[in-house]
Amino acid sequence: MENKKRKLITLDEFTIQQTRKFQNATGELSALLRDIALACKIINKQVNIAGLVDILGKHGATNVQGEEQMKLDIFADETLINVLQNSAECAGIASEENDEFIAFQDEFSWNSKYVVLFDPLDGSSNIDVNASIGTIFSIYKRVSPLGSPCNEADFLQAGNKLMAAGYVIYGSSTMLVYATKLGVNGFTLESSIGEYCLSHPDMKCSEQGKIYSLNQGNTNKYTQGLKDYLNYCMEENKEEGRPLTHRYIGSMVADLHRTLIKGGIFIYPADKKNVNGKLRLQYECNPMALIIEAAGGKAEHGSGRILDIEPTELHQRTPIFIGSKNMVEKALSFTK
Numbered sequence: 001m002e003n004k005k006r007k008l009i010t011l012d013e014f015t016i017q018q019t020r021k022f023q024n025a026t027g028e029l030s031a032l033l034r035d036i037a038l039a040c041k042i043i044n045k046q047v048n049i050a051g052l053v054d055i056l057g058k059h060g061a062t063n064v065q066g067e068e069q070m071k072l073d074i075f076a077d078e079t080l081i082n083v084l085q086n087s088a089e090c091a092g093i094a095s096e097e098n099d100e101f102i103a104f105q106d107e108f109s110w111n112s113k114y115v116v117l118f119d120p121l122d123g124s125s126n127i128d129v130n131a132s133i134g135t136i137f138s139i140y141k142r143v144s145p146l147g148s149p150c151n152e153a154d155f156l157q158a159g160n161k162l163m164a165a166g167y168v169i170y171g172s173s174t175m176l177v178y179a180t181k182l183g184v185n186g187f188t189l190e191s192s193i194g195e196y197c198l199s200h201p202d203m204k205c206s207e208q209g210k211i212y213s214l215n216q217g218n219t220n221k222y223t224q225g226l227k228d229y230l231n232y233c234m235e236e237n238k239e240e241g242r243p244l245t246h247r248y249i250g251s252m253v254a255d256l257h258r259t260l261i262k263g264g265i266f267i268y269p270a271d272k273k274n275v276n277g278k279l280r281l282q283y284e285c286n287p288m289a290l291i292i293e294a295a296g297g298k299a300e301h302g303s304g305r306i307l308d309i310e311p312t313e314l315h316q317r318t319p320i321f322i323g324s325k326n327m328v329e330k331a332l333s334f335t336k
C-alpha cells in the first residue's frame with residue numbers, strides 16, 4: 001500500500017491525542033486550549049488589519065503597571081475575557097491589563113477546574129511599527145474548592161504548579177506554541193481553514209547558542225558582573241565562537257520565540273531603575289520558563305529557578321535569565 005500523505009494535524013486533534021496519554025484525563029485542558037486558541041484567532045484578525053481601522057494608537061488610559069494602554073491591548077484583553085467567561089473550563093482570569101483577578105460569577109464557572117493568567121498583547125509598544133507581538137498565557141488547576149468562585153490563592157501558585165503555558169506570536173505567520181510536562185509543540189495558523197496546524201513538533205532549545213538578547217541601552221544601570229558578561233559576549237575568541245550576535249526586538253514573545261527556535265539567551269535583569277526587573281512573573285516569566293525548561297533550556301532569576309518562586313503579589317516582577325542551558329549557566333557565573 002502506498003504511503004499515506006502526511007495529514008495536517010490540527011491543534012484539536014493533537015491535544016485530544018495527548019489527552020489519551022493521560023489515563024484519567026477528561027479532555028478539559030484540551031477544551032481550554034481550544035478556547036484560548038479561538039480568542040487568539042479573533043485577536044490575530046484585528047492585529048493583521050490594525051493599520052486599516054482606528055485601533056492603532058493609545059487608548060488614553062494606563063494599566064496597573066502605569067503603562068499606556070494601546071487600543072489593541074484593550075481589545076485583546078476583552079476578547080480573552082469574553083471567550084474564557086463562556087468557556088466550560090475556566091473559573092476566572094488574571095491579566096496584565098486588570099488590577100485584580102476576575103472570578104467569574106456563574107455556577108457553571110464555579111465548577112470549572114482551571115484558571116488562566118495572561119498578558120493579552122505583550123510587546124504592544126511595537127504595534128505601531130509592525131514588529132511581532134504576542135499573547136502569553138498560564139493555566140493552573142484551581143486550589144480553591146469547586147462549586148464556589150475562584151480566589152486569590154488560585155492565581156498566586158508557583159510556576160512549578162503550571163498545568164500548561166504558551167504563547168501566540170502575531171508575526172510573519174501566526175503561531176501558537178504551548179508546553180505541558182509532555183513537551184513543547186508549535187502550531188501555525190492556516191487562515192484559509194481557520195485551524196492551527198502542527199508545524200513544529202517536539203520543540204527543543206539547543207544547549208548552546210550564538211545570540212544574546214537584552215536592552216544594551218541599560219548597560220550603565222547593570223551590575224559589574226553583568227557588564228563583564230556583556231564584554232565576554234563581545235570579546236573576540238574564534239575557538240569559542242565569539243563575539244556572539246546581539247539581537248533585541250523589545251517584544252518578549254518575539255525574543256523568546258527566536259531563542260526557542262535558534263538557541264541563545266534572553267536577559268531582563270534587575271537594575272538600578274527596575275530593582276526587581278521589569279517583566280512580570282505570573283503571566284510573562286513563568287509561562288516562558290515552563291516552555292523553555294520543557295524544551296531543555298534553563299530559566300533562572302539569578303539565584304534559583306523562575307518556576308520555584310512563591311508569588312506574593314499578582315503583578316510582581318522578577319529578573320530573568322532564560323534560554324540555552326550552557327549560556328544561562330555562563331551568564332550566571334559572571335553575575336552570581
Ligand code: P6P
Pocket residue numbers: 122123124125215250251252253255278
Ligand atoms: P524595554 C514590552 O513592553 C515588554 O513588556 C516585553 O515584551 C519586552 O521584552 C520588554 O518590555 C522590553 O522592555 O525596557 O527593553 O523596552
